[in-house]
Amino acid sequence: xxxxxxxxxxxxxxxxxxxxxxxxxxxxxxxxxxxxxxxxxxxxxxxxxxxxxxxxxxxxxxxxxxxxxxxxxxxxxxxxxxxxxxxxxxxxxxxxxxxxxxxxxxxxxxxxxxxxxxxxxxxxxxxxxxxxxxxxxxxxxxxxxxxxxxxxxxxxxxxxxxxxxxxxxxxxxxxx
Amino acid sequence: xxxxxxxxxxxxxxxxxxxxxxxxxxxxxxxxxxxxxxxxxxxxxxxxxxxxxxxxxxxxxxxxxxxxxxxxxxxxxxxxxxxxxxxxxxxxxxxxxxxxxxxxxxxxxxxxxxxxxxxxxxxxx
Numbered sequence: 001x002x003x004x005x006x007x008x009x010x011x012x013x014x015x016x017x018x019x020x021x022x023x024x025x026x027x028x029x030x031x032x033x034x035x036x037x038x039x040x041x042x043x044x045x046x047x048x049x050x051x052x053x054x055x056x057x058x059x060x061x062x063x064x065x066x067x068x069x070x071x072x073x074x075x076x077x078x079x080x081x082x083x084x085x086x087x088x089x090x091x092x093x094x095x096x097x098x099x100x101x102x103x104x105x106x107x108x109x110x111x112x113x114x115x116x117x118x119x120x121x122x123x124x125x126x127x128x129x130x131x132x133x134x135x136x137x138x139x140x141x142x143x144x145x146x147x148x149x150x151x152x153x154x155x156x157x158x159x160x161x162x163x164x165x166x167x168x169x170x171x172x173x174x175x176x
Numbered sequence: 177x178x179x180x181x182x183x184x185x186x187x188x189x190x191x192x193x194x195x196x197x198x199x200x201x202x203x204x205x206x207x208x209x210x211x212x213x214x215x216x217x218x219x220x221x222x223x224x225x226x227x228x229x230x231x232x233x234x235x236x237x238x239x240x241x242x243x244x245x246x247x248x249x250x251x252x253x254x255x256x257x258x259x260x261x262x263x264x265x266x267x268x269x270x271x272x273x274x275x276x277x278x279x280x281x282x283x284x285x286x287x288x289x290x291x292x293x294x295x296x297x298x299x300x301x
Contacts, residue, residue: 025209029186032207046275050240054278057207057242127285130250139210143243 014086022078028060035084039091051151051176052091056084058144059095059172065139072098077167090153091176099170104160107170114145115155122150148174180221189238191218198229203237211244219251226259226266237271237299239279246282253290260292267293274298 010018016038019031035056039049063080067073080097099107117125126146134141148156154175161169180200184190189204200222208214226232234256241249256266270286272279280296287294 025187033186046273047277050276050278054240054242061207061242061244123285130247134212134247138212139244141211141244141247143247147243 014092015083016086016091017084018081019083020079020081022073023060023064023080023082025064028057028064031060031082032057048090048176052084052093054151055093055148055174055176056082058148059093059174061140062144063095063097066099066103067097068139070100070103072100087175092173093176094171094173096169096171098163098167099160101162101166101168104168104170107172108158108160110145111156111158111172114149117149119150122146126150151176180218182218188214193221193225197233198231199233199235201235201237203235205240206238206245207240207242208245211242211248215245215248215251219248219255222252222255226255226264229264231265232256232259233267233269235269235271236283238282239273239276241282249286250289253286256292257290260290267295269295269297271297271299274300 009015017031017035019027021027032053036049036053039052060082063082064073067078067080072078077098080095082096083092083094085092085094114122114125126143129143129146130141132142145156152174156175157173159171161171163169180191180193182188182191184204187205187207187209189202189206191200191202193200222232234252253268256268260266268286268290270279270283272283283294283296287296
């Protein structure tokens with residue numbers, strides 16, 4: 001297999017890191033550590049490194065928690081993508097994974113709702129959500145997208161590709 | 177009272193109780209695979225400790241915390257606040273790195289949620 005074209009495409013799109021496959025917690029940790037070392041070598045402020053890292057963690061854990069919740073974490077639906085690319089003066093962090101048709105519309109609506117919030121509204125909404133009772137068995141606190149928005153310098157972007165009657169491929173990008 | 181001594185890992189903080197200093201230390205980073213499962217024994221320990229004892233300081237040096245960990249931290253603050261309401265002597269000292277304003281902002285937001293003494297102090301003045 002000649003990977004030259006794939007590499008060329010990555011270079012042209014400013015891709016710094018990319019993982020495609022089933023995520024485990026240890027893979028999330030490892031990529032996170034590599035990402036921080038990579039960014040630290042670029043001589044950017046500590047706070048900026050942590051912002052990119054925070055967005056990466058929320059995206060990756062959101063994907064993993066979603067696949068576990070919907071029992072999609074095995075077989076054909078398990079493989080997910082996470083990428084970190086240069087974007088203008090900053091970075092773009094994206095995730096892509098299989099999502100049930102009916103969840104995709106709700107997710108996009110939630111992303112748009114959060115995109116429209118001012119920083120004050122984001123903070124208020126975060127605190128309200130933090131005070132909400134977590135459902136038994138839940139893996140997350142429903143704060144991930146709000147957390148991403150609070151670290152972002154531009155609105156999040158989502159796109160949906162239909163796979164079949166059951167699934168779509170859902171991509172979500174955040175800009176730091 | 178069961179001892180509380182959880183070693184630090186890449187994605188979970190050290191959580192250790194110093195009985196003599198009546199201080200619970202939490203330091204490192206917090207983005208566990210399952211935050212609720214990770215913090216459940218800590219919250220249970222804290223609840224019991226504050227029923228049996230009249231004094232506790234929590235010394236926190238957290239550089240990064242994911243969103244579900246902030247929810248667990250809020251649960252921890254609520255337990256302390258409830259004890260404070262029973263006149264238990266509770267306080268928090270939050271240490272942050274001057275180069276890491278995110279840790280300071282996080283501390284400020286938690287501080288807004290409580291009425292007991294909550295000190296935010298820079299590690300490298």
